[in-house]
Amino acid sequence: MEITLTLADKKKLMTVEKASKDWLRVNTDLCTGCGNCAIVCEMNLFSIRRGKARLSPSYKEWCYECGGCYLVCEPDAIEFNYPPGGEGVIFVYG
């Protein structure tokens, strides 16, 4: 059995209740474009464009809420809160 974890595989293997409002953002005034967030995000939700990190607009559907991006952001440009109560990722098996 070959196990792969492509982006499509990961999406199939997760359950998310899309958040009703934004809860994660990049403060582009502080962002230095270092790309740390893009390295640790396993859902490829960050890209670097014109020297700044850009968060995918579909993050509310595909974020594990692991907070890796927040922890590795040296200039503290990532504002990580949480989705509203009852929304966001759901771990069915746990």
Added chain:
Amino acid sequence: MQKYDIVVVGGGPGGTLAAKTAAEKGMKVLVIERGKEIGDKIVSGAIVLPKMFRDFPFTRTMNLPRARIPRAGYFGWFEPPPSYETIYYTISATNPAQQEYPTQCVYMKEFVGFLADAAKAAGAEFRMATLVTDVLRKDGKITGVVTDKGGEIQSDIVIASDGVLSLMARKAGLRKKWDPWGVVNIPSLTFSAPEERIAEEELGGGVWTVIGAVANYCCIFKDGLHMGGANFPPGTLGSRVELRKGVVADYLKLLEPKPIKDMLKRLEAKPVEFSMHPLTWFDEMPKEIYTDGLMLVGDAAGVPEPFLASGIYEAMYSGRLAAEVAAEAIENGDTSKGFLKLYYDRLEASPVGQQFVGGKQVRAMFDLLLAGQGARETAELMRFMMALVWGAWSGTMYPASVTVPLMIPAFMNHLPIMGKVLGLYLPLVSPALAKPLSRLANELAGGMMKGLMTKGGE
């Protein structure tokens, strides 16, 4: 405004134990959990060890429908790809002392559900699907919480068990975030498998596989299994960023060695869920874990132990302790930082704090040994050391009446011997490794023992 004696933020192992303990002491307790159901936000199937059953007697009656008692623990060491040659392989039979309260592999969701039921039975209230967004303050002291459902809730004390990313720690001004060099991010896959296949499985238990600096832990349940990819400390988020490389590619390599592939095939295992979650892995117990009117417990307090970074027992223990101190503080009419220092002091003296004795040396050993990952010498040395560690780990539970708990003290007790054996081993290793290893050998055989005798010893 609603008023409680104690508000607990987060309904995981730390929060539920805090709530249960406080309710049993007659406190009016509210648990606020952001998930719709208990366990919605918790991952990583877990191996609960005898020490939990020993120190939390109410768990001895736990009978989770899908939990499983493993027949054995298993360690596999593999050469790095492409060879994946198995270089070490051991099965430790469950020893007699462990049979009293055998280790169990549990789905976290089911396990935390059990803990939450115990808290509810004791009288704790739960409010679900509610995010705590801020703390309430009066004269600088924390006096409650604000939720996203519009409510302010007052309490004499807030116990925050809201995980590695703890919003409460931020709002309370205790820290902005943990140092990424102290946090690993763990990928994990849950597989489903037919019960008959699992019943036939010989290994059937807690399985560890290691390649270089990355490791994989496995728990096998009645109807499935869980494979978590644990980086050893050199694989923290900090080092991942320095390597400019994510963790999942390394994690997948852990599933490739033949024994693992064969096991998944025998079990007819099918992936059903994937997750990422952060885990603190510190070499010292954090100090900033309490302030006026608030205490942090579990991962929010950074208490997972420094050897394998297991954190469930630690969350439960710190949760219970925080609730005990909270009840005393309320009784004394003093919920100040000065009084709550009692929580820190007791935690430091408890089995949780004692596990950090020698944490720095454990960390140094990991860093040093795994720095040369892929080197045959390193792998051979690791297998030897891990065999000792494995022995030490079983040893701590044997006999069960031994109160100096848990694996770290036992592991540390072996270090002087390991240091001596390392000295014998030195002539065999490559010159590049010989220098740092001889330094380690001297440290192990020398001064460290003093600290242990005064701090951890009887």
